[in-house]
Amino acid sequence: MNLTPEEEELGRRNFLKAVATTPALAALGAAAAVRGPVRGGPVRVGFVGLGGQGRVLLGETDPAYAQVRALSDINPTRLQKADEVLAKAGVPPAKHYEDWKTMLQKEDLEAVVLAVPLWMHAEVAAGCMEAGKHVLCEKMMAWDAEGCRRMLETAKKTGRLLEIGYQRFYNPIYQAAYDGIVKPGVLGDVFHARLVWHRNGPWRRKEDPPSPDFDPSRWGYPTFDHLINWRLYWKYSQGLLAELGSHQVNIANWFFGATPEAVLGSGGVYRWTNEAREVQDHVYVTFEYPHGRTAVFTSIESNAYDQYYEAYYGTKGSLILRGEAEAYLFDEGDAKKATSVEVSAKGAGPVTEASESRVADAAGRRASGSKQGIDRLLAYRNEVSEFCAAVRVAKPLRCGPDKAMGSALACIAANQAMEKKSRMTIA
Amino acid sequence: MNNKESRLQQVSLIVLRTLVGWHFLYEGFYKVIAPAWSREGVPLGRWTSAGYLKGAAAGPFAGLFHRLADSPWLDKIDLLVMVGLLLVGLSLVLGLFTQAGCLGALLLLALFYLSAIPISGTAQTGAEGAYLIVNKNLIEAAAVLVLFAFRTGRIAGLDLLRARSVAARTEAVAS
Numbered sequence: 001m002n003l004t005p006e007e008e009e010l011g012r013r014n015f016l017k018a019v020a021t022t023p024a025l026a027a028l029g030a031a032a033a034v035r036g037p038v039r040g041g042p043v044r045v046g047f048v049g050l051g052g053q054g055r056v057l058l059g060e061t062d063p064a065y066a067q068v069r070a071l072s073d074i075n076p077t078r079l080q081k082a083d084e085v086l087a088k089a090g091v092p093p094a095k096h097y098e099d100w101k102t103m104l105q106k107e108d109l110e111a112v113v114l115a116v117p118l119w120m121h122a123e124v125a126a127g128c129m130e131a132g133k134h135v136l137c138e139k140m141m142a143w144d145a146e147g148c149r150r151m152l153e154t155a156k157k158t159g160r161l162l163e164i165g166y167q168r169f170y171n172p173i174y175q176a177a178y179d180g181i182v183k184p185g186v187l188g189d190v191f192h193a194r195l196v197w198h199r200n201g202p203w204r205r206k207e208d209p210p211s212p213d214f215d216p217s218r219w220g221y222p223t224f225d226h227l228i229n230w231r232l233y234w235k236y237s238q239g240l241l242a243e244l245g246s247h248q249v250n251i252a253n254w255f256f257g258a259t260p261e262a263v264l265g266s267g268g269v270y271r272w273t274n275e276a277r278e279v280q281d282h283v284y285v286t287f288e289y290p291h292g293r294t295a296v297f298t299s300i301e302s303n304a305y306d307q308y309y310e311a312y313y314g315t316k317g318s319l320i321l322r323g324e325a326e327a328y329l330f331d332e333g334d335a336k337k338a339t340s341v342e343v344s345a346k347g348a349g350p351v352t353e354a355s356e357s358r359v360a361d362a363a364g365r366r367a368s369g370s371k372q373g374i375d376r377l378l379a380y381r382n383e384v385s386e387f388c389a390a391v392r393v394a395k396p397l398r399c400g401p402d403k404a405m406g407s408a409l410a411c412i413a414a415n416q417a418m419e420k421k422s423r424m425t426i427a
Numbered sequence: 428m429n430n431k432e433s434r435l436q437q438v439s440l441i442v443l444r445t446l447v448g449w450h451f452l453y454e455g456f457y458k459v460i461a462p463a464w465s466r467e468g469v470p471l472g473r474w475t476s477a478g479y480l481k482g483a484a485a486g487p488f489a490g491l492f493h494r495l496a497d498s499p500w501l502d503k504i505d506l507l508v509m510v511g512l513l514l515v516g517l518s519l520v521l522g523l524f525t526q527a528g529c530l531g532a533l534l535l536l537a538l539f540y541l542s543a544i545p546i547s548g549t550a551q552t553g554a555e556g557a558y559l560i561v562n563k564n565l566i567e568a569a570a571v572l573v574l575f576a577f578r579t580g581r582i583a584g585l586d587l588l589r590a591r592s593v594a595a596r597t598e599a600v601a602s
Contacts, residue, residue, distance in 0.1 A: 035466045036457075036466075037457070037460065037461075037463035037464060037465050037466070037471055038465075038466065039460045039462075039463045040462065040463060040464055041462040041470075041473070042462075042470060064470045064472065065470055385468075386468065388468075388470075389467075389468025389469075390468075392470075393464050393465070393466055393467075393468050395467070395468040
């Protein structure tokens with residue numbers, strides 16, 4: 001899906017016109033009952049896991065909302081880099097801990113932001129909630145269904161907040177698309193969604209160990225590569241479906257107002273066969289939703305021409321959300337012209353090394369003429385700020401464990417479908 | 428009670444006193460509870476007078492107030508303003524030590540007015556309109572002057588109870 005500059009301009013204008021009528025501040029009117037402020041300062045938070053994603057969230061933590069008291073990571077290099085992020089933000093340095101449990105014991109924290117490898121989500125999140133902390137946990141929710149259930153039940157049992165970090169929920173473009181287009185039915189009946197995340201690269205990180213005698217086996221990683229490239233090994237990861245797909249499936253669940261009932265899939269390690277790698281580098285997955293609706297997710301690591309986007313095709317219109325920064329709306333009336341695929345020159349814009357989901361290999365490039373999108377990082381900032389507001393004044397969470405579990409179970413089932421080469425129904 | 432004002436005049440004065448009192452009370456309360464969060468989830472931070480002293484201060488005495496904002500006494504100024512607002516507010520709402528409350532209100536309003544006398548006649552930082560010489564601080568001070576002049580404590584409020592109990596005691600001693 002690549003659009004000409006003219007199509008981009010048309011689609012962008014259609015989108016803005018459609019969402020302009022949404023009463024964006026209607027929610028404020030409902031809350032107009034006289035209620036004074038609530039006492040309290042910034043939320044006292046600790047971070048566990050300061051890899052790329054942890055540091056994005058750290059950098060987007062507004063000091064008015066949260067005071068970062070402590071950082072925990074098993075890799076001291078990551079803690080040093082996190083210090084640089086704090087210094088750049090102009091906030092005081094935080095204490096360092098190798099072990100998150102020690103951090104919880106020694107620090108007076110209210111909440112924890114969690115960005116550890118997927119296989120540790122359930123253990124650390126549940127442990128933090130058991131210790132009385134609210135948790136903002138990176139996506140995907142957990143490595144398996146049991147982990148998801150453990151997190152959900154612990155949140156209910158302890159009464160702690162659990163938010164799963166799907167930043168699209170906090171992205172003004174997605175919020176406007178839902179409120180102004182999806183919810184009022186501007187697209188008509190939507191039977192098909194296309195979820196695309198195409199990149200061209202091995203998805204492998206290159207990093208030196210913090211010291212020659214650094215031994216990650218204490219934490220369950222036989223070699224440093226297993227730690228640094230945990231995404232590529234099944235023990236720690238659910239591959240492309242978890243790291244990329246779950247973002248888009250989660251939004252499909254939101255827009256469809258349902259979770260998929262079954263999934264079909266095919267995929268494997270086709271290109272990076274000589275790499276130490278277990279998870280697929282190409283996946284093609286079909287999610288079946290109730291009422292004959294279907295979402296197709298593809299993620300490939302051999303071509304980045306399509307970049308990443310979600311497209312919703314309805315009987316009256318098409319909605320395309322691209323790169324978390326741009327949105328286009330096309331009326332079915334002029335669909336022949338406006339939604340046809342044409343080749344456009346690609347400009348190699350600056351790469352935003354901001355997210356694990358968006359590595360510098362290829363997907364950071366943007367199509368030409370697309371400078372009018374929003375800053376993707378705003379969504380992360382809103383995410384951390386709204387989580388803090390939930391802690392302080394019980395502002396409702398946008399993606400609590402119920403919602404996040406829907407996409408996690410679907411993505412886990414998709415991997416099973418590919419492994420067993422059969423259609424899997426989703427519990 | 429041999430008040431000379433009509434019922435309407437009395438009610439008007441007490442309404443005025445209650446409104447001015449509430450204004451002071453809530454301004455004080457708001458500053459005391461900070462840092463706080465709005466119900467919509469926006470942090471409001473800790474209150475300090477430095478912002479007003481630095482940002483809003485204008486007019487002939489602006490320099491003095493600017494210096495106060497940077498002075499080591501800022502914490503004490505903040506505390507005095509917060510406590511002053513609360514006490515004045517309570518006094519006027521409850522009608523307790525009303526005359527003293529009015530004097531306190533006048534003192535605070537005089538400070539607020541003198542620190543930012545509108546002499547430019549254009550819209551000022553932090554104000555919702557354009558003022559020349561007369562702004563809402565000055566008008567509120569004039570209202571407090573009315574309350575002071577009419578001794579509203581003898582119309583309604585706890586001062587009335589105070590006066591009665593004093594009178595009762597005097598009577599008891601006399602008999």
